[in-house]
Amino acid sequence: MGGVLARATTHALVGLEARSIEVEAHLQRGVPAFAIVGLPDKGVQEAKERVRSGIASAELEWPMRRITVNLAPADLRKEGSGFDLPIALAILAASHQIPLDMLMEHAALGELALDGRIRPVPGAIVAAEAARRSGLAKLLCAAESAPEAALAGIEPIPVRHLAEAGAYLRGRHEPEPVGEPPAYAGPPPPDLRDVRGQERARRALEIAAAGRHNLLLGGPPGTGKTMLARRLPGILPPLTREEALEVTRIHSVAGALPAGQPLVPHPPFRAPHHTASTPAVVGGGPGPRPGEATLAHRGVLLLDELGEFPRPSLEALRQPLEDGMVAIARIGGRHVFPARFLLVGTMNLCPCGARGDPGVECSCSPARLAAYRQKLSRALLDRFDLVVTVPRARSQEVTGAPAEPSSAVAERVIDADRRLRERPPPIGEAAASLLARAVDSLGLSARGHARISRVAVTIAALAAAADVAPEHMAEALSYRSPSELAVAA
Numbered sequence: 001m002g003g004v005l006a007r008a009t010t011h012a013l014v015g016l017e018a019r020s021i022e023v024e025a026h027l028q029r030g031v032p033a034f035a036i037v038g039l040p041d042k043g044v045q046e047a048k049e050r051v052r053s054g055i056a057s058a059e060l061e062w063p064m065r066r067i068t069v070n071l072a073p074a075d076l077r078k079e080g081s082g083f084d085l086p087i088a089l090a091i092l093a094a095s096h097q098i099p100l101d102m103l104m105e106h107a108a109l110g111e112l113a114l115d116g117r118i119r120p121v122p123g124a125i126v127a128a129e130a131a132r133r134s135g136l137a138k139l140l141c142a143a144e145s146a147p148e149a150a151l152a153g154i155e156p157i158p159v160r161h162l163a164e165a166g167a168y169l170r171g172r173h174e175p176e177p178v179g180e181p182p183a184y185a186g187p188p189p190p191d192l193r194d195v196r197g198q199e200r201a202r203r204a205l206e207i208a209a210a211g212r213h214n215l216l217l218g219g220p221p222g223t224g225k226t227m228l229a230r231r232l233p234g235i236l237p238p239l240t241r242e243e244a245l246e247v248t249r250i251h252s253v254a255g256a257l258p259a260g261q262p263l264v265p266h267p268p269f270r271a272p273h274h275t276a277s278t279p280a281v282v283g284g285g286p287g288p289r290p291g292e293a294t295l296a297h298r299g300v301l302l303l304d305e306l307g308e309f310p311r312p313s314l315e316a317l318r319q320p321l322e323d324g325m326v327a328i329a330r331i332g333g334r335h336v337f338p339a340r341f342l343l344v345g346t347m348n349l350c351p352c353g354a355r356g357d358p359g360v361e362c363s364c365s366p367a368r369l370a371a372y373r374q375k376l377s378r379a380l381l382d383r384f385d386l387v388v389t390v391p392r393a394r395s396q397e398v399t400g401a402p403a404e405p406s407s408a409v410a411e412r413v414i415d416a417d418r419r420l421r422e423r424p425p426p427i428g429e430a431a432a433s434l435l436a437r438a439v440d441s442l443g444l445s446a447r448g449h450a451r452i453s454r455v456a457v458t459i460a461a462l463a464a465a466a467d468v469a470p471e472h473m474a475e476a477l478s479y480r481s482p483s484e485l486a487v488a489a
C-alpha cells in the first residue's frame with residue numbers, strides 16, 4: 001500500500017462508558033484528499049473542516065497528500081467532536097511535524113475551533129479513567145477538562161491551542177501543573193430556616209432524608225410544597241468520595257458539570273419540567289444519553305405538579321424506582337444507567353386546587369375529581385412511602401419565630417442514616433401486631449406492608465430507639481393515605 005501511517009489514542013463514549021479508539025492517519029501520494037472512515041457520524045465528519053482549519057491556524061502544514069483517517073474499531077458508531085484533536089495530531093505525526101513516539105505516550109481528547117483553540121468535550125473524567133486503564137499515563141485535553149482528568153488519576157496535559165499541543169509534543173512547551181480541583185464554591189442549597197410552620201411536612205422531609213423514602217406533598221397552591229421539596233438536598237448526608245466520583249462521571253457525560261466545578265460534592269437535585277420528553281426524563285436517544293432520573297442518582301428527583309406530567313413519563317419512572325437503574329435497549333446491546341434517587345412529588349389535591357384549604361370551597365365535580373385521580377398512575381402513587389398534605393397555614397404560623405435551620409435537621413439525619421446502615425432497630429412485637437391490625441383494616445398490599453415497616457424503622461432510628469415501638473409504627477401509618485389523598489391508598 002505504501003505511504004505513512006501514524007496513530008493516536010482517544011476514547012468514545014458509549015452510554016456512561018468510554019471505549020478506546022485508535023485514530024490512524026494514512027498519508028499517500030496522489031490527488032490531495034481527506035476522508036474519515038470507521039463509522040463516524042455527521043458530527044465527526046465535520047471534524048474535517050475543523051482539523052484542516054485548525055492546522056492552518058496553528059501555522060502547521062496541511063499535507064498535500066491523499067489523507068485517510070480510520071477510527072478503529074470500525075463497528076462502533078463514533079459521535080461528537082472530541083476526535084478533532086487526536087485526528088489533527090495523527091495527521092501531524094504522519095507528516096513528521098510532531099514525533100510519533102511522543103504522541104503514542106498520550107491519549108488525546110478535545111474539539112478544535114476553526115482558529116485552532118481546543119475546547120472541552122463531555123465525559124473527560126470517563127475518558128481519562130479509560131486511558132489510565134489502557135496503560136496511558138497522560139491525557140492531552142482542553143484546559144477546562146484538566147481538573148476532571150486529574151480526578152481520574154491520570155496526568156492531564158492542558159492545552160489551549162493546537163499550536164501549543166504541537167509545541168509540547170516537540171518538547172518546546174512546558175504544560176501548566178494541574179492542582180486538586182477547588183472545594184465546592186457554588187451557592188449553598190436553600191435552607192429550611194426559610195419555611196414557616198408546616199411542622200408535619202418538615203417532619204416528613206426529615207424522615208424521607210434519613211431513610212431515603214419517596215415523598216408526596218399534596219395541597220392547595222402557594223402553601224410551600226415546592227419550597228419544601230427544594231430544601232431536601234440540603235438535609236441529605238453528604239456524598240462519600242466514591243459517590244461523588246460516580247455522580248461526577250454521570251454529570252460529565254451529560255455535559256452538566258458547572259464550569260470550574262469538576263467534582264459534584266453534594267447530592268444532586270433535578271426538577272424536570274412536566275413538558276420534558278420521556279427520553280429527557282429517563283434517558284435515551286442515540287448514544288444513548290442519561291436522563292434526569294440518572295442525573296438525580298444519589299440525590300433528589302422532584303416532579304413538581306405531578307398531575308401535569310404525561311402518563312408515559314411517569315410509567316417510565318417505574319423501573320428506576322423499583323430497580324435503581326434505567327435499562328435502554330439498543331441494537332447491539334443494552335445500556336444500563338444508575339438511577340437511585342429520592343423521588344419527591346407535589347400535587348394539588350384537586351383540579352381547582354381548593355382541597356386542603358379550610359377557607360375555600362372546592363368547586364370540582366365528582367366526575368372531574370375522579371378523572372384527575374384516574375390520570376395519576378396508581379402504580380406510581382404506590383411508590384410514595386410518605387404522603388402528607390401541606391395545608392394553607394394559619395397566619396400566626398407564618399409570622400411566628402424563625403424555624404429550625406437545615407444544618408440542625410441534617411445532624412439528626414446523618415445520625416439516623418448511620419444507625420440504619422450499622423444497626424437498624426428491629427421491629428418490636430407490639431409494633432408488629434399494630435401493623436398487622438392496620439394491614440387488615442386498611443387492606444394494604446404486601447408492598448404497602450413492607451414500605452410502612454421501612455418507614456417505621458427510620459422513625460425509630462431518628463429517635464435513637466433500641467427497637468421499633470408502637471408509636472413509631474403509628475407515625476409511619478399516619479403518612480399513608482389521608483382522606484383528602486385517597487388516590488394514594
Ligand SMILES: Nc1ncnc2c1ncn2[C@@H]1O[C@H](COP(=O)(O)OP(=O)(O)O)[C@@H](O)[C@H]1O
Nearest residue numbers: 194195196197198221222223224225226227228
Ligand atoms: N410555609 C411557608 N413559609 C415561608 N414562605 C412560604 C411558605 N409557604 C409559601 N411561602 C411563600 O410562597 C411562595 C410560593 O410557595 P411554593 O412553594 O411555590 O408553593 P406551592 O408549591 O405549594 O404552590 C414561596 O416562594 C414563599 O415565598
Ligand SMILES: [Mg+2]
Nearest residue numbers: 225226304346
Ligand atoms: Mg409548587
Ligand SMILES: [Zn+2]
Nearest residue numbers: 350352362364
Ligand atoms: Zn377542587
